[in-house]
Amino acid sequence: MKKAVLTVMAVLAILALTTTSFAYGWGQGMGGGRGPGYGACQSGDTQVMAGLNLTADQEAKIKSLREAQLKEAKPLQDKMFSKRGELKLLWLQQNPDREKIVAVQKEIRSLRDQLQDKQTNHRLAVLKVLTPEQQTKVQAFGAGRGFGHGKGFGPGAGMGGCGGYGPGPRGNW
Numbered sequence: 001m002k003k004a005v006l007t008v009m010a011v012l013a014i015l016a017l018t019t020t021s022f023a024y025g026w027g028q029g030m031g032g033g034r035g036p037g038y039g040a041c042q043s044g045d046t047q048v049m050a051g052l053n054l055t056a057d058q059e060a061k062i063k064s065l066r067e068a069q070l071k072e073a074k075p076l077q078d079k080m081f082s083k084r085g086e087l088k089l090l091w092l093q094q095n096p097d098r099e100k101i102v103a104v105q106k107e108i109r110s111l112r113d114q115l116q117d118k119q120t121n122h123r124l125a126v127l128k129v130l131t132p133e134q135q136t137k138v139q140a141f142g143a144g145r146g147f148g149h150g151k152g153f154g155p156g157a158g159m160g161g162c163g164g165y166g167p168g169p170r171g172n173w
Helices: 002-023 038-042 044-051 056-092 098-129 132-141
Strands: none
Touching: 056 098
């Protein structure tokens, strides 16, 4: 009887310890880090935006541009997410097929390039909304840095909002 009680207590203690460790999740893994855009939610983009003294009209235009950019990027992001899963499965096969892996990697690069092109177009459109003085402030914030150049959750975060997911190209505003 005493041995059974001790066994039950030991099992309960082990369960209590393991459930709390699983609550923390598996960690970031080999890919690590948050990815592009994260800085927007933290300080970089918000500091720049606050320092620009945007008019209500500018804020509305930038918000509209951002929403349109997110809407256009979403299918590409979803496809990239899917392709990354496909690539992972290819690598986990007993005998990975080189041609299939290379083909999927090429598709992922193409999707990433398309997303970067959309981000570039968005950034240029936002710059057109700003006055020359505001553009100078953005450039003074950091050469080559600008809005959305930070760690983050990939395309979807950046100027005007925090969101998105998955690693992606740097700088999404």
